[in-house]
Amino acid sequence: MARVNGAQVAAVALARQPGLPVVFASRYSETAANEEVVESTAALPRMPFGVSDLEEVLGVALGTP
Numbered sequence: 001m002a003r004v005n006g007a008q009v010a011a012v013a014l015a016r017q018p019g020l021p022v023v024f025a026s027r028y029s030e031t032a033a034n035e036e037v038v039e040s041t042a043a044l045p046r047m048p049f050g051v052s053d054l055e056e057v058l059g060v061a062l063g064t065p
Helices: 008-016 029-040 052-062
Strands: none
Touching: none
């Protein structure tokens, strides 16, 4: 299996289903690559984050308050 990063997976998923909510959570600093691939459709919580931070990011990604 070829090695791909999250940005590449997101790009394929978004090509198949535009507007799909994407949330990246990584300890690695691929943030620029992630933002470039998915533009404003992705949420990028900064680690470390707590449950309330994750709830907020998922709420925004899913369009719920």
